[in-house]
Amino acid sequence: MDDRNIRRVFDQVRPTREQEEAMLERLLAGTERTERKPMKKTKKAAAVLLAAVVMLAACAFAVVSGLDQRLMDYFGFDEGEENLVDGSWVQVDQSHTYANGWTVEIKQLLADRYSVSVLANLVAPEDDMPKEGEETVALEMDVKLLDQQGNRRVIQAGSYEYAALEDADPNDREFPMLWGFQLADAGVEHFTGGSVELTPVDLVRSLGSRVDFRDEPWSCTVPLPEGSSGLSFPVNGTLELKDGSVPLPEVYLSPIRVAFVLSEPTRELQENMEYLFDMDHTKEVSVTLSDGRSIAMRNEGMTMSIDEPGDDPEESAGLLLFWPEEFIDPVEVASVTILGQTFSLEGLTPTAG
């Protein structure tokens, strides 16, 4: 190996012309306030811009006096099963019509310790109707977490989720969707108590132009449910990794999330980051119910946060967060498995929250 080999390999990873143009287009599109420019449709743009799969959840629209049927269908609750999230959702019903004619309606919000899911309804102006059945629209929102005194609590990182929900009336101008956010931050900030401030930023349209809301800021502050449908289990175990092991003090389960909370950031944890990320979590993470049934994790909806040793120990930790294939009843979970290691929850006294 000589210097030329090193130079050559770096030269081989230059961006392609197509890549450069796509990134520039995306960059400059972010500066446009009024000009509408069609987005280039590339696989890359879909992967990076949306950072989420826009899913179409099959459901039948029905108004109920509880958790909206569309949220129930999205999470797979049959009638009566939504009781699992009693006390962890709020009716919002706030809306704003922008000067460009679009209306954003925030209908309901469902939260657990690490995630919020918002049912939103987008109403298009008559002269800017997306092509029904052909085009998807995704609402992008900024989220701020506020404590009970209204002070902003910093969210270091998280990931967004957008899902188009089936439209009961394809001929109207309404587009129901789910907007979600889940923490990828092992710190102390949780979505229980306090409130969230949601600010629509723009609409990303799969076939058309981006609709920018930033010139007309409107925020919707939603008190978070005091209670949580989640349970925290003090497993106080040790998770064996490729190089060394790390303490696993807590496993958190809500009906829609499974979290492994690693409260002590260690050098071993830092050095195993890639090992953890490279695991096939759809196969290597599961929960087992008391009836023996095993539930795997979905391919999507996984986030991971690992802080560096030396960060504030009170606020630093690691968090491995997964989304089960089907909703779970936390009290029915007998054990959790990760990387071939099973942690029994039987006999443990969980705490709510």
Next chain:
Amino acid sequence: MDSVRSREEVASLYRKYVSMVYQICLVLMKNVPDAEDAVQNVFRKVMEYGKPFQGPDHEKAWLVVTARNECKNQLKHWWRTRRESEETLNNLTWQQPEDGELWELILTLPEKHRLVLYLHYYQGYSSQEMGRILGKNPSTVRTWLVQARQKLKEKLEVEEYGRP
């Protein structure tokens, strides 16, 4: 986001430096989607940076530091999503470099070693210059370079002959 620079100015800086910024981000982030995201953020910071650059050396060094900081920031609170299917991820436009084996070995080196290898061997920065840009003592940077070369050599020997 408010841009204090004109579109033309941003586009001009972008065209001039996108390769370098992308390569730094790829070297540090180790995958294309994260590198592309980091590139976007770096050039957004260019848009927001209100002060004039004092010349080509300054703007280039500023971009090196901003790219490095952006990647470090992302890696510090390391999070990823797997919302895309494997198929979609596999379809992302990424071609393994011809010297894929060497590239993979470079990616196994610590971050500081990868960065100085790139800045020295590809961008032609001296230890003195890298020390100034990265805020490190030039002798420290020189040590990193030697260590990086040494580790790469050892890894290549293991790959080729099965022993260091």
